[in-house]
Amino acid sequence: MAFAGKVSLVTGGARGIGKAVSKRCHDLGADVAIFGRNIEAAQAFAAELGASGSRAKAYGCDVTDGKRLDAAIEEVLKDFGKIDVLVNNAGITQDGLLMRMTDEAWLKVLDTNLTGVFRTMRAVSRPMLKARSGAIVNIGSVVGLIGNAGQANYCAAKAGLIGLTQSAAREFGPRGVRVNAVAPGLIETDMTSAMTEDQKKQLTGSLPLGRAGKPEDVASAVCFLAGEDSAYITGQVLVVDGGMVM
Ligand code: NAP
Numbered sequence: 001m002a003f004a005g006k007v008s009l010v011t012g013g014a015r016g017i018g019k020a021v022s023k024r025c026h027d028l029g030a031d032v033a034i035f036g037r038n039i040e041a042a043q044a045f046a047a048e049l050g051a052s053g054s055r056a057k058a059y060g061c062d063v064t065d066g067k068r069l070d071a072a073i074e075e076v077l078k079d080f081g082k083i084d085v086l087v088n089n090a091g092i093t094q095d096g097l098l099m100r101m102t103d104e105a106w107l108k109v110l111d112t113n114l115t116g117v118f119r120t121m122r123a124v125s126r127p128m129l130k131a132r133s134g135a136i137v138n139i140g141s142v143v144g145l146i147g148n149a150g151q152a153n154y155c156a157a158k159a160g161l162i163g164l165t166q167s168a169a170r171e172f173g174p175r176g177v178r179v180n181a182v183a184p185g186l187i188e189t190d191m192t193s194a195m196t197e198d199q200k201k202q203l204t205g206s207l208p209l210g211r212a213g214k215p216e217d218v219a220s221a222v223c224f225l226a227g228e229d230s231a232y233i234t235g236q237v238l239v240v241d242g243g244m245v246m
Contacts, residue, residue: 002227004029004054007080009073011035011063011120012090014042016189017139020215021087021222022049022056028223029054030085033076035061055080063090063116073123082131085226086124088117088138093191098152106153113157114164121168125177132176135226138165139218140183140237142245158183162237169235178234180225185241187213208243 008025012018013034022045026032031054036042042058049056057079061072076083091113094105117138128134143151144158162181169179186192186203192212195203204212221240224230239245 001029002229003085003223006030006084007033007076007082008085008087008226009033009035009076009083009124010087010089011061011116013087014038014045014058016191017184017187017215017218018087018089019045020219021089024216024219024223025085025087025226026054026056028227031055031080032057033080033083034058035063035072035090037062063120064111066119069116069119070123073120077127083124083127084134086120086128086134086136087222087226088120088136090116091139091191093151093154095150095154097150101152109153110157110160113154114160117161118164121164121179125168125172128177129172129175134172134177135230136165136168136172136177136179137222137225138179138181139222140165140181142183142185142239142241145183145237145239146245165237166235173234178225178230180230180234181237182218182221182225183237183239183241183245184218185213185239185244187215187218189215204242207241211242213240213242 008030010018010022013022014036022032026049034042039060046056046058059072094109140161141158143155147155165181221238
């Protein structure tokens with residue numbers, strides 16, 4: 001119960017990687033605030049989690065809606081009294097070749113995957129810095145390190161997320177708040193479900209670990225960076241990719 005007495009906030013916390021992170025935080029004893037656009041799904045998951053152990057509560061919140069985001073974070077502070085761990089997980093893809101990419105597709109992905117993280121960190125940093133304690137984990141991607149054809153918007157957002165993580169680590173470190181990122185490789189979720197089995201086999205066949213990752217593989221790394229075992233680690237990007245990028 002390494003997270004007993006802690007409060008974790010997970011954006012996009014009711015599906016895919018975010019769901020595994022919410023569950024792992026809860027299993028470790030934390031109260032969990034689950035942010036999602038789909039409030040019914042988030043409420044159902046929170047009820048499932050909250051049926052045993054610590055508390056879990058869902059908040060309808062789109063990270064591209066700054067006003068709602070600030071209000072939802074205020075609600076969490078009212079409900080739970082503090083936020084110890086923030087996991088910025090919400091993310092989307094809208095793929096296409098750069099020469100044909102519309103402004104809308106570019107801006108939507110940047111707004112969700114980068115500006116959404118900035119907005120959430122800005123709002124949560126106030127109570128964390130005041131408390132002089134906290135851990136933030138941002139979910140990036142290996143393609144933020146190496147790029148990917150057909151994902152210029154997504155890769156730019158994920159690369160930007162690393163600069164954002166490192167800058168915040170420098171700003172917040174002196175006040176006891178650590179900021180790190182996790183960069184997953186190919187993980188089996190809705191986001192990657194459109195890939196054919198052949199495409200997945202081709203990608204995973206060349207990996208040293210020979211398989212796609214599970215959301216739980218990412219959750220383990222997130223909870224390591226969010227917990228006391230990583231007390232002297234900040235500003236880092238932990239790659240969770242079965243050896244894809246090295
Ligand atoms: P997913 O299954 O498609 O889930 C995406 C999550 O993000 C959902 O919980 C969704 O919430 C939430 N979300 C999307 N847009 C949002 C918005 N505007 N406001 C609030 N929540 C929003 O994807 P995933 O694979 O779990 O991805 C999670 C994170 O990991 C993303 O940042 C992604 O870029 C990153 N990642 C994934 C992979 C992979 O292979 N799967 C690899 C590298 C990085 P709703 O349920 O409410 O829609």
